[in-house]
Every structure is written in structure tokens, then in C-alpha cells.
Amino acid sequence: MEKEERIRPSLLGADFLHLKREMDILVRLGIRSLHYDVMDGNFVPDISFGEKLFVPLFSRYGKKIDFDVHLMTKDTLRHVRQFYALGARNIAIHYETLDEGMDGIKRVKDELPGLSLSLAFSPETKTSLVMPFHSLFDGFLVMSVVPGKGGQSFMPEALEKIAMLDYFRKSNGLTFDIAVDGGIDASTGKMCIEKGADHLVCGSSFFKAEDKGAFLSLFADGDRIEEGR
Numbered sequence: 750m751e752k753e754e755r756i757r758p759s760l761l762g763a764d765f766l767h768l769k770r771e772m773d774i775l776v777r778l779g780i781r782s783l784h785y786d787v788m789d790g791n792f793v794p795d796i797s798f799g800e801k802l803f804v805p806l807f808s809r810y811g812k813k814i815d816f817d818v819h820l821m822t823k824d825t826l827r828h829v830r831q832f833y834a835l836g837a838r839n840i841a842i843h844y845e846t847l848d849e850g851m852d853g854i855k856r857v858k859d860e861l862p863g864l865s866l867s868l869a870f871s872p873e874t875k876t877s878l879v880m881p882f883h884s885l886f887d888g889f890l891v892m893s894v895v896p897g898k899g900g901q902s903f904m905p906e907a908l909e910k911i912a913m914l915d916y917f918r919k920s921n922g923l924t925f926d927i928a929v930d931g932g933i934d935a936s937t938g939k940m941c942i943e944k945g946a947d948h949l950v951c952g953s954s955f956f957k958a959e960d961k962g963a964f965l966s967l968f969a970d971g972d973r974i975e976e977g978r
């Protein structure tokens with residue numbers, strides 16, 4: 750997989766005083782997907798940004814770059830519908846927010862054609878709890894930090910979760926996507942790829958890198974790693 754597809758910069762790590770400049774850099778680097786963290790101050794303590802910022806960003810950049818909306822929100826299926834209506838087609842929701850179970854998921858997928866829906870799960874949630882729902886989703890988002898803040902340290906337990914999902918996927922001939930989010934840098938990112946992750950969400954490490962192109966190039970050997978695994 751190409752590095753521009755492998756790495757999903759998280760907007761949360763961007764310089765908000767220079768948002769347009771940051772977005773233009775992503776486009777120039779050929780980044781395929783921007784990770785867009787929505788925090789509601791309820792499922793997680795902080796409030797980040799939501800629909801209001803999505804609209805102008807999507808209208809200016811939506812044709813050049815995909816938006817990968819990570820909903821850290823209660824009442825999450827309502828937000829799925831809202832972001833879908835605004836143009837989002839790649840959305841991750843949290844297992845821990847689905848109090849009413851999985852009943853609504855099939856309905857939402859039938860209702861919203863072309864939606865790619867991933868199931869995110871927090872560090873305290875076991876992989877064995879989410880795996881049975883693989884057929885309802887297009888992928889999993891393994892949280893390698895407690896959701897709610899950027900700049901935290903990678904939790905190595907995530908590696909085993911990725912490996913479990915990858916093993917399950919391979920041994921059953923499945924094709925769901927595996928992404929990982931939180932504390933990803935060059936070293937933790939490579940470990941995740943080796944365990945089977947397809948996509949790496951990078952907030953601080955990407956946006957703080959003085960040379961973002963050079964940061965991306967650290968993952969240029971992704972194909973080789975993949976072939977060897």
C-alpha cells in the first residue's frame with residue numbers, strides 16, 4: 750500500500766491558526782484521507798469540532814481528499830446520518846456507545862448507500878467482543894490510546910488486537926479494513942503494520958514533523974513489510 754494511503758493524518762494535531770495551510774500541505778503530499786475526530790464532551794470529556802467545521806473543509810477539499818470521520822459521540826447513529834447528509838462516506842463509530850446493541854446498524858447501512866462504516870473500540874474493550882460483528886462493518890478502528898485526546902502514548906496492547914483481527918481476517922478469507930489510532934509514530938506505526946494494520950492515524954507525529962513529506966517517506970517501505978508478513 751502506498752504511504753499516502755497508509756497514513757491518515759488526524760486534523761486534531763493540526764495548527765488551527767493555519768488550517769488552510771495545513772490542508773494544502775496534505776493535498777500537495779497526495780494524502781488520500783484526513784481523519785476527522787468528533788468529540789462531544791459526553792462520550793469523551795473534551796469537545797473538539799463537528800459539522801460546522803466539516804462543511805467548509807469538505808466543500809473546499811472534499812473532491813481532493815476523503816474525510817474519515819471518527820465519531821466519539823453518544824447518540825452516535827444520529828451523528829452518522831448528519832455527517833452522511835453533509836457528504837461524509839467514511840465514518841467510524843464506537844462500540845462502547847452502542848447501548849441499544851447492533852440493531853440500528855443494518856438499518857443505517859440500508860438507509861445510507863455508499864457509506865463505509867467502521868467499528869472503533871477503546872482499549873478496555875476486548876477484540877473478542879467486537880469481532881462477531883465484522884459482517885456489519887467495513888472495518889475496525891483499533892484505539893491504541895484512551896479516546897478523547899491527541900498526543901498520548903501508544904498502548905502496546907493494541908498490537909495484539911491488530912494481530913487477532915488480522916489472523917481472523919486471513920483465516921476466514923475476509924477483507925475488512927484494520928486501522929489504528931493513537932500514539933502512532935514511525936516506530937509504533939511500523940509495529941502496527943507488521944501486525945496487520947492497513948491504515949495508521951497520525952495526529953501529533955505527522956503535524957509536528959518539520960518535514961511532513963519526510964515523515965511520510967518513513968512508511969515508503971510499507972509494501973515490503975506487507976509482503977514479508
Ligand code: DX5
Nearest residue numbers: 759896897899900932952953
Ligand atoms: C484520540 C483521537 C486521535 C488523535 C490521535 O482520541 O481519536 O485520532 O487525534 O492523535 P495522536 O496521533 O497525537 O495520538
Ligand code: ZN
Nearest residue numbers: 784786819930
Ligand atoms: Zn481518532
